[in-house]
Amino acid sequence: xxxxxxxxxxxxxxxxxxxxxxxxxxxxxxxxxxxxxxxxxxxxxxxxxxxxxxxxxxxxxxxxxxxxxxxxxxxxxxxxxxxxxxxxxxxxxxxxxxxxxxxxxxxxxxxxxxxxxxxxxxxxxxxxxxxxxxxxxxxxxxxxxxxxxxxxxxxxxxxxxxxxxxxxxxxxxxxxxxxxxxxxxxxxxxxxxxxxxxxxxxxxxxxxxxxxxxxxxxxxxxx
Amino acid sequence: xxxxxxxxxxxxxxxxxxxxxxxxxxxxxxxxxxxxxxxxxxxxxxxxxxxxxxxxxxxxxxxxxxxxxxxxxxxxxxxxxxxxxxxxxxxxxxxxxxxxxxxxxxxxxxxxxxxxxxxxxxxxxxxxxxxxxxxxxxxxxxxxxxxxxxxxxxxxxxxxxxxxxxxxxxxxxxxxxxxxxxxxxxxxxxxxxxxxxxxxxxxxxxxxxxxxxxxxxxxxxxx
Amino acid sequence: xxxxxxxxxxxxxxxxxxxxxxxxxxxxxxxxxxxxxxxxxxxxxxxxxxxxxxxxxxxxxxxxxxxxxxxxxxxxxxxxxxxxxxxxxxxxxxxxxxxxxxxxxxxxxxxxxxxxxxxxxxxxxxxxxxxxxxxxxxxxxxxxxxxxxxxxxxxxxxxxxxxxxxxxxxxxxxxxxxxxxxxxxxxxxxxxxxxxxxxxxxxxxxxxxxxxxxxxxxxxxxx
Amino acid sequence: xxxxxxxxxxxxxxxxxxxxxxxxxxxxxxxxxxxxxxxxxxxxxxxxxxxxxxxxxxxxxxxxxxxxxxxxxxxxxxxxxxxxxxxxxxxxxxxxxxxxxxxxxxxxxxxxxxxxxxxxxxxxxxxxxxxxxxxxxxxxxxxxxxxxxxxxxxxxxxxxxxxxxxxxxxxxxxxxxxxxxxxxxxxxxxxxxxxxxxxxxxxxxxxxxxxxxxxxxxxxxxx
DNA sequence: CATGAATGAGTGTTCATTCAT
DNA sequence: TATGAATGAACACTCATTCAT
Numbered sequence: 001x002x003x004x005x006x007x008x009x010x011x012x013x014x015x016x017x018x019x020x021x022x023x024x025x026x027x028x029x030x031x032x033x034x035x036x037x038x039x040x041x042x043x044x045x046x047x048x049x050x051x052x053x054x055x056x057x058x059x060x061x062x063x064x065x066x067x068x069x070x071x072x073x074x075x076x077x078x079x080x081x082x083x084x085x086x087x088x089x090x091x092x093x094x095x096x097x098x099x100x101x102x103x104x105x106x107x108x109x110x111x112x113x114x115x116x117x118x119x120x121x122x123x124x125x126x127x128x129x130x131x132x133x134x135x136x137x138x139x140x141x142x143x144x145x146x147x148x149x150x151x152x153x154x155x156x157x158x159x160x161x162x163x164x165x166x167x168x169x170x171x172x173x174x175x176x177x178x179x180x181x182x183x184x185x186x187x188x189x190x191x192x193x194x195x196x197x198x199x200x201x202x203x204x205x206x207x208x209x210x211x212x213x214x215x216x217x218x219x220x221x222x223x
Numbered sequence: 224x225x226x227x228x229x230x231x232x233x234x235x236x237x238x239x240x241x242x243x244x245x246x247x248x249x250x251x252x253x254x255x256x257x258x259x260x261x262x263x264x265x266x267x268x269x270x271x272x273x274x275x276x277x278x279x280x281x282x283x284x285x286x287x288x289x290x291x292x293x294x295x296x297x298x299x300x301x302x303x304x305x306x307x308x309x310x311x312x313x314x315x316x317x318x319x320x321x322x323x324x325x326x327x328x329x330x331x332x333x334x335x336x337x338x339x340x341x342x343x344x345x346x347x348x349x350x351x352x353x354x355x356x357x358x359x360x361x362x363x364x365x366x367x368x369x370x371x372x373x374x375x376x377x378x379x380x381x382x383x384x385x386x387x388x389x390x391x392x393x394x395x396x397x398x399x400x401x402x403x404x405x406x407x408x409x410x411x412x413x414x415x416x417x418x419x420x421x422x423x424x425x426x427x428x429x430x431x432x433x434x435x436x437x438x439x440x441x442x443x444x445x446x
Numbered sequence: 447x448x449x450x451x452x453x454x455x456x457x458x459x460x461x462x463x464x465x466x467x468x469x470x471x472x473x474x475x476x477x478x479x480x481x482x483x484x485x486x487x488x489x490x491x492x493x494x495x496x497x498x499x500x501x502x503x504x505x506x507x508x509x510x511x512x513x514x515x516x517x518x519x520x521x522x523x524x525x526x527x528x529x530x531x532x533x534x535x536x537x538x539x540x541x542x543x544x545x546x547x548x549x550x551x552x553x554x555x556x557x558x559x560x561x562x563x564x565x566x567x568x569x570x571x572x573x574x575x576x577x578x579x580x581x582x583x584x585x586x587x588x589x590x591x592x593x594x595x596x597x598x599x600x601x602x603x604x605x606x607x608x609x610x611x612x613x614x615x616x617x618x619x620x621x622x623x624x625x626x627x628x629x630x631x632x633x634x635x636x637x638x639x640x641x642x643x644x645x646x647x648x649x650x651x652x653x654x655x656x657x658x659x660x661x662x663x664x665x666x667x668x669x
Numbered sequence: 670x671x672x673x674x675x676x677x678x679x680x681x682x683x684x685x686x687x688x689x690x691x692x693x694x695x696x697x698x699x700x701x702x703x704x705x706x707x708x709x710x711x712x713x714x715x716x717x718x719x720x721x722x723x724x725x726x727x728x729x730x731x732x733x734x735x736x737x738x739x740x741x742x743x744x745x746x747x748x749x750x751x752x753x754x755x756x757x758x759x760x761x762x763x764x765x766x767x768x769x770x771x772x773x774x775x776x777x778x779x780x781x782x783x784x785x786x787x788x789x790x791x792x793x794x795x796x797x798x799x800x801x802x803x804x805x806x807x808x809x810x811x812x813x814x815x816x817x818x819x820x821x822x823x824x825x826x827x828x829x830x831x832x833x834x835x836x837x838x839x840x841x842x843x844x845x846x847x848x849x850x851x852x853x854x855x856x857x858x859x860x861x862x863x864x865x866x867x868x869x870x871x872x873x874x875x876x877x878x879x880x881x882x883x884x885x886x887x888x889x890x891x892x
Numbered sequence: 893c894a895t896g897a898a899t900g901a902g903t904g905t906t907c908a909t910t911c912a913t
Numbered sequence: 914t915a916t917g918a919a920t921g922a923a924c925a926c927t928c929a930t931t932c933a934t
Contacts, residue, residue, distance in 0.1 A: 031918065031919065049357065053903075068905060175429040176429075176433060178410050185409050187401050193359075206402070211437065212437050214435050216436060275928060277928075287930090289893085289895080290929095297929080475896075477898065498923085499924075508898080511928075514925085514928095518926095577803065613885065618875070621876075628851070628852050628856055629848045629855075631854070632851030633847050649844070655837075656883070657848070657883065658883050659885060662882060698914070722908065734910075
């Protein structure tokens with residue numbers, strides 16, 4: 001796995017990652033960059049709900065009004081930060097997954113990558129699993145769109161597996177995708193909430209076994 | 224599914240309650256009862272975060288100060304409501320599950336019951352999956368304790384299955400429990416968020432197949 | 447003419463005025479009364495737009511939040527003040543006008559009373575002619591309703607005059623009413639704006655002559 | 670009615686302008702022109718009070734700072750727009766009125782023209798009757814001067830009528846002028862506020878009758 | 893047991909204004 | 914001549930909380 005960014009300098013690395021298709025460098029105004037970085041920092045210590053514009057502005061060394069200027073309201077700011085995180089992580093996941101051979105292995109890699117993502121960045125997990133979900137506007141945000149695309153892409157991997165005969169065809173790929181992606185969330189959520197972090201290796205292993213092979217004992221790989 | 228409890232007078236332990244209706248147990252002061260009912264009502268229409276003490280008091284036909292008197296802060300009130308919901312639902316689930324024969328069938332029933340619970344009461348799902356999770360105090364509340372007990376009880380069912388040879392023994396029962404319980408949540412969360420509700424029958428069927436038998440095609444029940 | 451109130455103690459006098467139909471005394475909470483009085487006072491010195499909640503609260507010796515509690519937003523407060531003014535003035539006008547004999551004399555009295563109202567209370571004039579008109583919500587306020595009723599009542603006087611043969615029947619009573627009521631406004635507005643106050647007697651005289659007899663020289667009262 | 674002026678390049682005096690188009694007179698900097706036009710546009714949709722510099726700048730495709738550079742504060746900008754409107758309308762009115770024969774006919778034409786002006790341009794009416802009046806600085810603006818001159822000119826027409834024996838001499842021409850000009854305003858104001866527009870012909874007719882002949886029935890033109 | 897009245901402290905937001913380039 | 918960036922100061926509004934009755 002790559003994508004282990006400092007969490008603050010995301011934009012720079014984003015440039016590096018996308019060697020091709022680098023349209024114009026989008027020269028973000030310094031104030032805006034400072035604001036986003038400041039929020040990322042603060043999120044490591046506090047709940048988003050308890051962070052005030054004053055704190056953000058203070059941490060960024062910037063005027064409060066500037067937040068409004070660039071983001072309009074505090075939620076947009078959060079969505080923007082989330083988007084930057086996703087931009088940087090999801091691309092890495094895609095690359096890694098596609099490097100695997102065959103749908104089942106791809107899913108195995110996917111599970112592993114997702115767990116790593118959540119494990120490597122508590123802030124991302126917190127935003128994604130805790131902060132944005134009860135905000136209706138989130139589901140119209142760019143960040144959410146990114147995730148929808150990602151989710152579709154996962155479903156297509158499963159479809160591929162069904163067509164190639166590796167994955168069962170008696171259940172809708174959508175349901176399988178939902179179960180796989182969904183089962184990881186609550187477990188990672190618990191890390192976030194209780195500030196614990198179990199061994200990702202072992203966890204990934206368990207997930208893969210259960211989801212790919214089921215929990216029943218008397219099942220065996222044919223051959 | 225049964226679980227038809229008074230809904231308001233549910234402070235005693237599940238055991239005692241289940242014996243019989245017990246009409247006049249703890250004579251909750253009428254104001255307190257009105258407040259709890261009012262919040263339940265309001266939760267059907269609004270997000271908890273956007274509900275003010277004033278609204279609750281208004282809906283309950285009660286003075287604002289009274290909420291403060293009984294619950295100290297608004298979160299305690301929410302936890303109380305949640306506890307009442309859980310009290311009424313979880314007991315029903317336990318009874319249904321224990322009626323099934325054999326661990327695998329118990330899990331099947333469990334999955335089915337949970338989906339039914341979420342599906343039958345949007346408010347419960349909303350509170351549980353959306354509102355309380357980012358509130359640290361929740362994890363010290365009675366409601367959370369109830370869920371911990373429930374969760375332990377599920378793990379014991381799995382353990383039983385392992386001992387009886389029905390369930391695989393190469394994965395920790397805790398992980399299996401987490402995967403099963405966890406995978407249901409995000410899917411139900413989506414109902415709540417997008418105001419949709421897919422067919423519980425089909426969904427339960429899919430979940431059972433995936434979680435019990437895995438998604439790989441070339442797996443077969445031995446024998 | 448009566449209705450020359452201190453401008454602050456309106457509610458008390460209102461009680462006195464309406465000897466009959468005094469339903470329940472409506473015991474306004476003291477804080478609310480203080481707020482309204484404070485605004486009335488401030489309006490003598492400043493434009494409403496430039497008055498902040500802080501100033502009002504300060505002048506009333508009351509907390510800012512209380513304004514919100516009672517009036518919801520600052521405009522409602524203004525409308526409420528206006529309503530109290532109108533309540534106290536319009537009733538007096540009606541009584542005086544109805545005491546006159548015959549429609550033409552009633553109109554004469556009306557014109558005279560209106561000019562007196564505007565002249566005797568700069569604050570009323572300011573609110574009515576300057577502050578509320580560009581606020582769309584005003585036209586749904588109670589204060590506006592009061593004026594509509596008044597306006598209808600004036601039209602009925604004119605109608606009466608038409609029926610009795612005192613007033614011409616070749617022009618719609620509505621138009622006549624609008625011209626009469628309307629022509630007074632801009633002149634009084636000028637008093638407000640330029641802090642001048644010409645002789646009400648002479649002004650009333652001119653208005654009556656023009657509006658009742660026209661400006662053409664070669665017109666004569668028949669007989 | 671004519672008055673079809675460029676609408677943007679109208680800074681010179683009415684006299685000079687009317688001679689011919691005069692294409693390049695004062696070469697207004699393009700940014701300034703764009704700003705003024707943008708505000709005119711915005712005023713068609715929003716209340717001036719609710720228009721921000723940001724919106725104006727946005728609509729003009731210009732930087733916010735530029736407005737500040739040219740107009741210092743937003744009110745000056747409004748006054749400038751108003752002046753341009755008045756420049757273009759008032760001249761037309763003067764020409765039309767002076768073409769009429771005899772003072773009474775001139776007044777008749779005046780009333781008709783004013784109603785037409787208000788009716789044909791909601792924005793002008795809005796600014797004049799709603800937006801500028803509660804702004805003290807307005808009464809020192811060029812726009813206000815223009816109106817003062819116009820008002821004086823109307824009074825002179827009336828004076829002329831008095832001297833020629835067409836208009837009564839027992840009321841001050843100033844009062845008559847005020848009543849005539851003033852009575853039109855509130856009626857037109859109502860169009861603006863309620864987005865209605867009654868028939869100008871009928872309205873003008875009513876106004877003329879009332880103001881010139883009075884509302885009393887038993888008045889007759891002598892002779 | 894319940895209420896009416898009042899408070900205090902904070903928050904997001906607004907926007908005119910400035911200035912270096 | 915025009916712009917991008919940033920600022921400062923205020924302001925309306927919110928609401929949990931308190932307390933005398």
